[in-house]
Amino acid sequence: MTIETTAAGILALIAIMTAVTLLTRFGGVFIMSFVRINPRIESFINTMASSVLIAIIVPMAVSGDAGALAALVVTAVTMLALRKPLPAIAAGIAAAGVVRYLA
Amino acid sequence: MSVASYSYQLQPAKVRAEFFRLLPISLFVVAFGAAFGLAATQKGLQPLQAILMSTTVFAGASQFAAVDMWGSDVSILPLMAVVFAINSRHLLMGASLYPMLKDLSPGKRYGLLLLLTDANWAISAQEYQSGRRNLEVILGGGLVLWLAWIVGTWLGVYFGGLLQDPKSLGLDMVLGCFLLAMALGGKKSPRVLVAWTVAALASLAAWKWLPPNTHVVVGALAGGAIGFFWLEHKPDAAESEVEGEGERP
Numbered sequence: 001m002t003i004e005t006t007a008a009g010i011l012a013l014i015a016i017m018t019a020v021t022l023l024t025r026f027g028g029v030f031i032m033s034f035v036r037i038n039p040r041i042e043s044f045i046n047t048m049a050s051s052v053l054i055a056i057i058v059p060m061a062v063s064g065d066a067g068a069l070a071a072l073v074v075t076a077v078t079m080l081a082l083r084k085p086l087p088a089i090a091a092g093i094a095a096a097g098v099v100r101y102l103a
Numbered sequence: 104m105s106v107a108s109y110s111y112q113l114q115p116a117k118v119r120a121e122f123f124r125l126l127p128i129s130l131f132v133v134a135f136g137a138a139f140g141l142a143a144t145q146k147g148l149q150p151l152q153a154i155l156m157s158t159t160v161f162a163g164a165s166q167f168a169a170v171d172m173w174g175s176d177v178s179i180l181p182l183m184a185v186v187f188a189i190n191s192r193h194l195l196m197g198a199s200l201y202p203m204l205k206d207l208s209p210g211k212r213y214g215l216l217l218l219l220t221d222a223n224w225a226i227s228a229q230e231y232q233s234g235r236r237n238l239e240v241i242l243g244g245g246l247v248l249w250l251a252w253i254v255g256t257w258l259g260v261y262f263g264g265l266l267q268d269p270k271s272l273g274l275d276m277v278l279g280c281f282l283l284a285m286a287l288g289g290k291k292s293p294r295v296l297v298a299w300t301v302a303a304l305a306s307l308a309a310w311k312w313l314p315p316n317t318h319v320v321v322g323a324l325a326g327g328a329i330g331f332f333w334l335e336h337k338p339d340a341a342e343s344e345v346e347g348e349g350e351r352p
Contacts, residue, residue, distance in 0.1 A: 002176040010152050013177055017169055017186050018159040024190040025216045028197035029204055037202060044331040049199035049228040050295060051302035051326020052192055053286040055319045056221075058303040059310040060279050071276035075283050085284040086127065092280035093131075096273030 066103060071096035111206035113239055121223075121243030128222055129251035131277040134269055136255015139166055141263030143256070146173040150260035157256040161220065161249055165189040168316075188316035195323050196224045203227075203236050218245025221278060225285040232290045294333050302326030 003009045035041060061072045075092030082088065136157060143153035148170065160166055165186045172182055197204075197216055204212045215238060223244035230237045258265070269275060289295075306322025313321060 001179045003179060004176045005147065005173065007149075007152075009176070010148065011155075013169075013179075013182065014152065014156045014159060016179065016183060017156065017165070020183050020186045021160050021162050021165065021190050021193070022217075024187065024193035025197060025219050026213055028194035028199075029201055029212065029216060031194075032198045032201035033205070037205075039334060040331055042202065043334050044327045045199050045202065046232060047295065047298040047330025048195055048323050048327025050232070050286055050289055051298055052195055052199075052319060052323040053225065053282045054299045054302040054326065055306035055322025056192070057279055057283050057286070058322070059306050059318050062307060063310070067270075067273065068276055068279070071273060071280055072283055075280040076287060079284045079287045083288065085281070085288060088284045088287075089128075089277070089280045092283075093273040093276055096276045097271065100271055100273065 065100070067096040067100040070099040109206055109208045109211075111203060111236070111238060113207075113211070113242060117237075117239040118243035121237075121240040122247045125223065125226075125240070125244035125247050128277070128281060129247045131274060132222075132248055132251040133255035133258065134272075134274045135163055135277070136252045136257075137259035137263065137265070138255075138269045138274070139163060139170075140256040140259020140261075142167060142259075143170045144260050144263060146170045148173070150257075153260050154253060154256050157252050158249075160186075161218075161252060162186075162190050162193075163252065185316065188314070191317075192221075192319045192323070193219060195320065195327075196221075196228070199228055200224070200231075200238070200241070203231065203238050207238065215241045215245075218242060218249055220245060220248055222248055222281055225282055229285050229289045292335065294329065294335055297333070298326040298329035301329055 003012055005013070057072065061069055064072075071092040074095035075088045078091045079085065079088035139157065140150075140153050143156070143166075144150065148156070156166060156169075168185050168189055169182060172178075172185065197219060200219075204215070207215070218241060223240050226240045226244065227237050230240075286299075302322040302325055305325030306318040309321035310318040
């Protein structure tokens with residue numbers, strides 16, 4: 001099944017993408033509304049939440065170039081040292097730029 | 104379910120404050136949006152179509168992947184599968200906010216979710232770990248991120264040449280660095296560190312051996328499983344009104 005990328009076709013494709021994305025935005029909350037929240041579920045939710053971050057970042061670091069790795073390492077070190085997000089993020093981005101410039 | 108009395112009041116002043124708090128990071132989102140606008144026009148989308156897509160879809164990674172699949176025609180099911188897989192992390196992100204969202208009326212609850220994206224979610228989830236309830240950042244922060252994404256796309260489709268290579272400036276790492284800073288700023292306990300290790304290993308395994316774009320959900324669920332089986336003995340604060348039986352260690 002394909003849609004031609006005519007003007008109308010593109011509108012249809014955008015509508016499909018919007019619908020699928022909306023499903024992901026609403027779906028988790030909708031399902032949770034049938035789940036009784038007890039301490040075990042709460043514990044699952046909280047651990048899962050920060051694990052989302054790790055599961056995004058680690059493959060990014062492993063599959064990325066030296067610049068990506070430098071960005072994440074510098075962000076981590078700065079964040080642990082200063083405990084302030086904005087300087088940590090800025091340092092990380094700068095590190096990626098510098099490493100890629102030198103590479 | 105509890106009888107409808109929705110206790111969470113969104114404070115307009117705080118919504119405004121969160122809008123401005125995420126303004127700096129939104130400037131980077133503008134750069135991303137510009138990169139997307141450029142990519143979209145190069146694949147043959149008209150400027151207004153690219154801007155419409157950013158306005159209604161508002162999920163950068165999946166939009167890049169979608170225009171990568173663009174041609175004279177597009178297969179529907181693969182497109183849906185890719186968009187769903189990349190955005191399936193929203194399912195978990197939304198679920199993790201449910202303890203707060205349940206205190207909003209359904210209209211507001213699902214209205215807020217329209218603006219749910221990585222950066223504002225990361226802040227809200229992290230503050231929730233430290234015992235603060237902040238849904239205002241989803242609304243105010245989400246609004247500024249959404250506007251930045253639209254403005255960026257608009258800039259990209261018309262003035263794409265200005266930012267040929269966002270990677271050379273490290274701009275592709277903004278979100279990664281942001282999310283990492285959020286993770287490290289949160290509460291760390293042995294339980295959390297074990298969960299992170301499991302999440303890291305599971306996501307890497309999924310990234311290597313499972314279909315593309317499943318690694319976030321796999322890693323997050325694996326980390327969550329640690330929380331499910333390993334309960335923290337917390338000196339319960341007042342605000343977490345635990346309903347029902349719930350086994351306590």
